[in-house]
Amino acid sequence: MKAKQLFIYLAIFMAIFAGCEKANVDVDPDTGNGSAIGEVSGIWKRGSVQHITGDIIILEGQSLTIEEGVTVIMDAVAKPEIIVKGNLYAEGTQAFPIKFTVEEALRTKENEFGRLWGGILAAPSCAELLLNYTIIEYAGATTSDASTSVKQKLYKQKAGENLPALWFSNVNGKLVVTNSIFRNLQEDCTYIEGGKIIFANNLFYTTGVTGGEAINLKSGCLADVAYNLVYSTNTNALKLSNSGDRSPQTFVVVYNNTLINTGWRRPSAKGGSIWVEATVRVSVFNNMFANTRFGIKRDTKAPEDARSLFGNNLYYGYNQTTVNQFQPTTDIVGGINDVIGKTAGDNDPKFLNYPTSTDVNNASFNTAWNFHLQAGSPAIGKGKTDFTRHHAAGLVLNGITYTSPAPANYIGAYGSAN
Template identity: 30%
Template sequence: MKSITQFSIYMGIALATVLSACSKSEEVTFIPPDIPTSNPITSDTIPAFAKGTLLANHTYTILQDVTVKAGDTLFAQPGVVVKVMNNAQVIVEGVLKLEGTKSAPVSFDSDTHQPGSWGGFHCNSAQAVTILWTHVDNTGGPDPTGSARPSLTIKAPIVVDIEDSWFSNGQDDLMAISGGAKITILRNTITSSGKADGEGINLKGAVTGDVAYNVIYSQAGSGVKLETSKSAPLPQTEVNVYNNTLLSNGWRRGAAEPGRGVSVGLNAIGHIYNNIIVNCYQGIEIFTDADATKTTYDNNLFYATSDTYTDNTVTPAVSIVLKDNFYPSDGVGKRQPNDLVSTGVGNMDPKFKQFTGVFAAPNGAPLAADLSLQQGSPALGHGNSKYNVDMGAYTSDGKGNQHTNN
């Protein structure tokens, strides 16, 4: 009996050790599911009506609009490269699954590699959208009326999972999601979208879920925008917006409608914590028509690398005092007890490892930065622990953004 008891104890300790090791590895390892090849697409040109599997490490070309019909799936394996020509777009009525890996991401770009040179993904009636470890670049090509198209649109009550991906150089909204979608938008890098207008992540119409650990840089408008439909105020949009790093947003749209790091309006509810907001035209705006009673926010860091910056989008130009715009006076948002709010250059500097301090970068300008935090950053250890003990997209526990070079 004694030997059996001892054996049970040893086995229990061993099992606990294994489970503990698994738990630790899960914090930093992202392993996509192993999905078998189905209906492989072997032609180098993706057909106008597409379904099946884009094969790993294969390069494909799109020559015309591509439609994924309802009931069909377009699945991309790791390492797929898609070159889009002729301002084509991908229209998804079925399921879109782009599943790259850290070592072999998927890539969609135009043949010219110029901002606004292809139409992006239009998933308004899609059945599910999954985008993992994927580059989506230079979207926003004009529609038949000449208007720029959003890079990714969804208008359906579906599951949307967008993680660990890169989006750059769109011409309007980078992501425009509505229709009651259930979203998970984690650890992405979104840069330099919106030629003169457009938000980084624009969520409306009863969208719910999480936006976290993203880097959002140089959007023409706001980094993250939450609203509920004017025509259907219920159910409400309600989103957790936490541990994002939001840089240099709002300047290309300028004074006509200043862009914010995060904005909440039109009966929407936001839970906004642990974000680092630097050099944005405005910081966090809770509009008077937001559901301010249910909206919660705190533990956000606000900083600017200059006390003032000149907005040249209007005539005459206006000088903006950045600290006055961290919580704009025309909104109902107020500084919270655990916010870190800079009073001037050097005070509450988040201490990124590398950031040039840019304000108004042109559409298409790359982000050259290392936004992980130096030791001694005030953002370390000052987060709301419900989300993370640290602030910003790069956290000391390794759960945050996995992109080493932005």
């Protein structure tokens, strides 16, 4: 009788254990290296390697902190999703960034546009999400009926959707993405549906097979977007919209960004550089448009808020077709004190090391390129600094304050090389 009872108790214990999978049950306590599936929280130790073999979930009220130098290897067969219902803090450093990636053998030209794992999907209950000095690559898998995000009605809640690398959806939450790299992704790098937001000093490249933006903002956002370099996104660098009926009205301050070759790989009305629509309110200053397809473009059937401001942006086109598409019309927005010419080659930004004749359909990025400005660049001294940004006083995440950087008196994300 006792043996039978012991067997029953053991069976119950094993059933409970299997039904409540915990991540990092298989962790080396000295190195912090481990494998993860199911629920996860706590700390992934500095320099450790974490193998994600299935979907992981940070539960509401819990947090996961990822320390500098951690490499997160996503299983390309399982194509895991990272579901954030609590908080996620990925705090890397310049010397030791955090990397969300796949096994090295899969980082090939064949997999240039990712699709090998899902993405970081933050539910409306996620209060704080930080990515600082973090690399996200090879994400953007397509959902199926078996996807956790579909079952839990997250993101677009259906099968057949190409996931963004990052989705955030709490209008009362805080999102800070700084000093990070998004690359080798199938579609949108980020898709944001609300929150107090800072995107600053980031790099976006080799993204978008048939669509997708670097930063895609919907209603409910109060965002500062500054000092980002966006190279050859399939559609726009930034899609700024108030669609979705969330409060507050989206208001985005966009300044000192460098946008290059964006929009050419999607030859449709929406392929361009910055797209504004649906009563979004924007302030757009000090941005460099180099060989982008179109300048700032509006949806004429659902335009931006009339209080929106535009100015001190620089436009450069290597050929006449590009220059012609910069010229202000009913759907191309002109600004005050813009640096804009009418002839191919006008306003050459004089990048330190980037051939401006590079094919606009090129999606491959050379990390040796340098987009700082040489002496005599028409972008130097033409920036506007007397405008208000949302988060100059900062957003506090995990007890640390992150501030929007001050605007510069030059145009673009990078100043003089000196």
